[in-house]
Amino acid sequence: MFEELLEDVAQNNGLREVNTTVKLAVGLGAIVLCLLSTSYLSPLFIALVLSAAILLLARIDIKTYAELFLVPLWFAFLSAIVIVLISGGEHIFWSWNPLSFLSLSITRESINTGFFIFCRVIGGMSALLFIALTTPMTDLFAVMRKACVPDFVIDLAMIIYRTIFILMDQVRQIYHAQVMRLGYSTWRESITTFASMCGAAFIASWDEGDDLIRAMDARCYDGKFALMGESRPAGFRSVAALCLFIASGSAAVYVSQGMTLL
Amino acid sequence: MSSIILEARDVRYRYPRGREAITGISFHVRRGEKIALVGPNGAGKSTLLQMFNGMIRPDSGVMLFDNEEIRYDTRSLRQVRRRVGFLLQNPDRQIIAPTVYQDVAFGPVNLGYDEAAVKEAVAVALRQVGLEGFERRPPHHLSGGEKKRVAIAGVLAMDPDVLVFDEPTTGLDPSGSEDLMELLDELNHDGKTIIISTHDVELAYPWADRVILLADGRIIREDVPDVAFGNPTYVRMAHLSIPVLLELSVELEKRGFTIPERKPRSVLDMVHIIEHQHSHGHCCHSAPGTITICNVDMIPDGTIPAWVQERPGIAVGAMGTRAKQCAATEQIALEFTYGVIDKCILRALRGKDSLILTTGNMVGRVSERVEAYGKESGNTIRVVNLNTANQPPVTGLTNEEMKKDDPSY
Numbered sequence: 030m031f032e033e034l035l036e037d038v039a040q041n042n043g044l045r046e047v048n049t050t051v052k053l054a055v056g057l058g059a060i061v062l063c064l065l066s067t068s069y070l071s072p073l074f075i076a077l078v079l080s081a082a083i084l085l086l087a088r089i090d091i092k093t094y095a096e097l098f099l100v101p102l103w104f105a106f107l108s109a110i111v112i113v114l115i116s117g118g119e120h121i122f123w124s125w126n127p128l129s130f131l132s133l134s135i136t137r138e139s140i141n142t143g144f145f146i147f148c149r150v151i152g153g154m155s156a157l158l159f160i161a162l163t164t165p166m167t168d169l170f171a172v173m174r175k176a177c178v179p180d181f182v183i184d185l186a187m188i189i190y191r192t193i194f195i196l197m198d199q200v201r202q203i204y205h206a207q208v209m210r211l212g213y214s215t216w217r218e219s220i221t222t223f224a225s226m227c228g229a230a231f232i233a234s235w236d237e238g239d240d241l242i243r244a245m246d247a248r249c250y251d252g253k254f255a256l257m258g259e260s261r262p263a264g265f266r267s268v269a270a271l272c273l274f275i276a277s278g279s280a281a282v283y284v285s286q287g288m289t290l291l
Numbered sequence: 292m293s294s295i296i297l298e299a300r301d302v303r304y305r306y307p308r309g310r311e312a313i314t315g316i317s318f319h320v321r322r323g324e325k326i327a328l329v330g331p332n333g334a335g336k337s338t339l340l341q342m343f344n345g346m347i348r349p350d351s352g353v354m355l356f357d358n359e360e361i362r363y364d365t366r367s368l369r370q371v372r373r374r375v376g377f378l379l380q381n382p383d384r385q386i387i388a389p390t391v392y393q394d395v396a397f398g399p400v401n402l403g404y405d406e407a408a409v410k411e412a413v414a415v416a417l418r419q420v421g422l423e424g425f426e427r428r429p430p431h432h433l434s435g436g437e438k439k440r441v442a443i444a445g446v447l448a449m450d451p452d453v454l455v456f457d458e459p460t461t462g463l464d465p466s467g468s469e470d471l472m473e474l475l476d477e478l479n480h481d482g483k484t485i486i487i488s489t490h491d492v493e494l495a496y497p498w499a500d501r502v503i504l505l506a507d508g509r510i511i512r513e514d515v516p517d518v519a520f521g522n523p524t525y526v527r528m529a530h531l532s533i534p535v536l537l538e539l540s541v542e543l544e545k546r547g548f549t550i551p552e553r554k555p556r557s558v559l560d561m562v563h564i565i566e567h568q569h570s571h572g573h574c575c576h577s578a579p580g581t582i583t584i585c586n587v588d589m590i591p592d593g594t595i596p597a598w599v600q601e602r603p604g605i606a607v608g609a610m611g612t613r614a615k616q617c618a619a620t621e622q623i624a625l626e627f628t629y630g631v632i633d634k635c636i637l638r639a640l641r642g643k644d645s646l647i648l649t650t651g652n653m654v655g656r657v658s659e660r661v662e663a664y665g666k667e668s669g670n671t672i673r674v675v676n677l678n679t680a681n682q683p684p685v686t687g688l689t690n691e692e693m694k695k696d697d698p699s700y
Contacts, residue, residue, distance in 0.1 A: 040432060167390045167429055190389045194431040198383075240384045247346060247377050248387075248398045248445065249369050255388065255396030255409065257426065 035097075039165040043088035048263040049168045051271050052160065055079075058271075059156035062278040069145045070285035072152030075278055079155040087163050097158055105150035113143035141289040166190055167257075174256055184254045192237060199233045200226065293322040295358065296453060296484055297343060297375075302352035304338060312338045313349070314508040320486060322452070325479050327495035327516075328488040330505030331530035336457070336488035337380070339505070343455050343486070344375040357452075373402060376446030380458040382438040383430075391417070391433075391441050392426035398449040416448040420474065421612020436467040440612075443474070454478060456487040460494060469629030472498055473610065480656060496520055496534040497556045504529045517554035536561060559633040562640075563668055579670055580639040583646045584657050585677035587617040596621050598677070599646065606645040608635055610657075614648040623648070632660045639672045646677070 039045075044052065059079060063072045083089050118138030126132045167190075173183050203226050207213065212222035297320040304313040312335045320326055328336050341347040342354050345361055345368045354361045356371055379385045388394035392413060399412045417423050420440040430438060439459070446454065459475070460468035472494065479485050489495050495502060495516065502519040504511040506529045512519050517537060520526060526533050536555050544550045548568050555561045585595060595617075599607060608627030609615045618625050626645075627634045635645040647657055658674045665671050 036429075037432075040429060045427075165429070167427065170389065187389050187393070188387070191387060191430070194429075195383055198431070237384075240379075241387065243346065244379065244385050245387060245397075247344060247372055247379075249372050249401045249449070250397075251369075251401040251403070253400045253403075255393045255400040257390055257392045257396075 035161055036166055038089060038093060039162055040167075042163050044082075044086055044163040045165070046261055047163070047267050048261050049164055049172055049259060051263050051267045052164050053172065054271055055082075055274060056156045056160035056164075058275050059159070059278065060153055062275075062282055063149050063152035063156065066149070066152075066282045066285070068282075068285040068288040069141075069148040069290060070288055071278065071281040072148040074281045075152045076148075076155040078274060078278075079159045083155070083159055083162055087159075089162050094158070094162075097162075098154060101150070101154055105147055105154075108150075109143040109147040112146060113139045115139075116142055137291045140291055144290045168259075171256055171259055180254075183256070187254060188241070192234070192241070195237060196230065196234050200230050203229050203233075293324075295319045296322045296356070297486075298355040298358075299339075299342070300353045300355070302339075302342060302349040302354060304342070304347060304349050306338075312508050313342075315352070316508075316510055317352075318503060318510060318513055320453075320484060322484055323479070323482060324484055325475075325498060325500045326484075326486045327499035327502050328486065328505055329490060329492065329495050329502055329519075329529065329531065330488075331490055334505045334529070335508040336505055340377070340455050340457050340486070340488055343453070344372045344377045346377070373398075373449050374451050375453045375455060376449060376451035378439075378442055378446060378454070378456045378459065380461055382435075382442040385442040385445065386430045386438060389429055390426065391422065391428050391430065391444075394430065394441060395444045395448050398445060402449060412448045412450070413444075416444040418613075419447055419478070420444045421616065423613075435462050436464075436470065439463065439467075439471065440474075447478075451483070453484040453486065456485070458489060459487050460489070460491065466628060468494065470612070473629060474612075477611065477653065480652065490531065492520060492526075492531050492534050496537065504531070506530065516556070521554065540564070557630070557633050559637055559664070562637060566640075578642055579672045580642050580644040581673045581675055582635050582639055582657070582661060583644070583675045583677050584654050585646060585648050586650060586654050587614050587648050588650050589678050592621070595646075595648070595677075596623055599623060602644065604643070606635070606638055606643065608645060608647050610647060610649040610653055613650045618648055632657055636661060636664055636672060640670065 059075050062075055066072055080094070083094060084091055113135060114133045116136075116139040117132075117134055118136030120137035122135045122137070124132060124134035170183055170187055173186070174180075207222050207226060211218075213219040299316055299318055301315050301317050302313055303311065303315055305311045316339065328339065330336050338347060342349055343356075345354075345363060348363050356375065361367070361371055386394050388397055395413045395416050396409050399409045404412060413426075414423075417425065420443050422437065422440050422444060425433070425437070425441070430441060433441065443454075454475075456475070459471055463471060475485055475487070476498070487495070487499075497516075499516050501513065502516045503513045504519055504525055511528050512522070512525045516534075520531075520534050520537055521541075523533065536557070539561065540550050540555050543564065548564060550564060555564055587595070599605060606626040607618070607623055608631035609618045609625050610631045615625070615628065631647055635647055638645050649657065654676065661672050661674050
């Protein structure tokens with residue numbers, strides 16, 4: 030029930046100490062490039078580069094990465110198949126009209142579109158995972174402040190972030206206590222047990238809220254919340270790597286213009 | 292005698308729809324004191340502690356801080372809470388922010404410090420508790436002891452005069468508790484008044500200047516530890532037990548040992564009493580060993596391991612988190628990690644040498660403590676500072692024992 034969290038992985042990654050803005054620029058740049066590209070090659074190129082960065086530079090365990098990647102990939106694969114079947118084209122390889130208003134066909138154009146979209150998903154996925162796996166939430170708060178997100182939203186986000194882990198810890202304890210007393214032995218039983226866990230967690234979080242206010246009061250809370258500014262300068266190497274990545278990505282987009290699979 | 296900083300005058304408190312938790316308590320705390328509030332579960336310790344910084348307002352009676360009655364408007368409360376730092380039993384409840392830095396900075400930011408001052412306050416506080424380099428860590432990745440330290444740093448960053456700890460050592464392993472108590476000693480040495488609540492008599496007995504025994508919402512006895520814990524009636528009333536050292540000294544006294552006026556509060560004191568009885572005033576060993584102190588902040592890397600290597604059989608102890616970290620990075624095997632000074636004195640009495648790694652003003656404390664012991668017991672133990680020893684350390688730090696053992700002399 031309780032696996033390792035994405036956040037925990039990100040807290041210990043090899044690129045933790047790289048400037049947050051640079052990492053975000055890499056991820057967002059990659060997404061923009063994927064959207065701009067008109068061929069399946071450049072998203073694949075971007076995915077390859079970013080996956081290499083995630084595995085070799087950020088030193089994320091390959092199994093963790095594969096697990097994270099495979100779930101959305103299945104979804105993308107199914108979507109691509111649907112696109113291939115529905116969209117039409119001139120070079121028809123196979124077609125079937127089961128109903129008057131529905132025609133399924135596989136054409137050269139539809140295969141090209143389906144594969145292109147599938148590759149785009151791979152590219153975009155790797156970009157998102159790059160951000161998620163290299164930039165922990167705690168670093169994003171400072172970026173949010175820079176991006177002019179209202180203070181109260183950031184403060185709330187920070188308190189939520191902190192309490193999520195406390196609450197999870199409590200839920201974990203309650204869950205273990207229930208399992209130890211055979212709470213989930215039958216299907217019916219597990220529904221009641223789960224419900225009682227939710228109730229207990231709600232009460233616990235209510236208590237937690239009271240305590241939080243008291244703790245903040247005891248420490249002279251005056252509506253202000255400290256933020257940790259970015260203290261790590263964007264080093265020459267990281268900026269150079271960012272430029273190189275964007276440049277080679279753009280070049281790949283330009284060169285592969287209009288290239289199709291078939 | 293120093294001035295009174297906290298005072299309670301006949302305070303009473305009843306929980307809403309509950310029984311009376313505090314039934315008429317009066318006492319005072321002086322500046323720079325170490326007070327232990329000892330009592331069983333449900334004695335009202337936590338309730339009483341929360342009155343010190345105005346978290347709970349007594350139903351009747353007055354609380355005074357710095358000889359002024361605590362007022363309960365927002366402004367005055369902020370002032371009191373800045374000067375009386377409060378540590379909850381569960382650090383998870385105290386830590387608010389998503390990173391260590393942000394949490395420690397919470398107080399200073401809300402007190403309106405500017406950014407540079409906040410940074411400075413956080414750096415100092417983290418240094419004091421030995422958590423430098425933890426700034427970006429999220430609290431849920433820390434161990435129990437580390438969380439406790441983060442919570443302490445958060446309070447220290449506001450530079451309070453009084454520190455109130457509710458059950459400081461619950462949930463810590465024994466070595467963690469010893470570390471924490473050492474940290475409290477260090478803070479007390481820096482001039483902070485410290486009040487702790489606990490039901491661990493073994494912990495409170497050697498540490499406290501004064502003990503307040505509490506049961507059923509009232510004070511049973513308020514005195515120095517050996518008197519407060521020495522009376523079986525009070526101890527039974529408070530559902531506590533007599534500290535082992537105290538019980539032992541009572542038994543020894545019954546068997547004809549001479550126990551000094553000041554009851555033994557450490558193994559060192561006890562050993563002294565027993566040895567004194569045996570040798571009739573003379574120390575069992577002709578020449579006591581030397582204690583060398585080293586300030587790890589002021590010594591070049593690599594010096595200590597080399598120094599230790601030259602002296603086989605020397606024991607190394609570390610006081611304070613920074614010294615322990617230094618020992619770990621320099622790969623020095625530590626023999627003592629808590630109660631270091633006492634253990635090194637014990638060793639010196641057996642004619643063995645030891646080295647104490649420490650930091651900052653703790654250096655002075657070691658010599659003070661050793662000197663005080665020397666005065667009390669009549670033994671002179673030489674304390675040498677490795678940092679200021681001008682001569683090459685080999686000649687500067689030999690003693691009779693080494694000369695005898697080493698054929699090269």
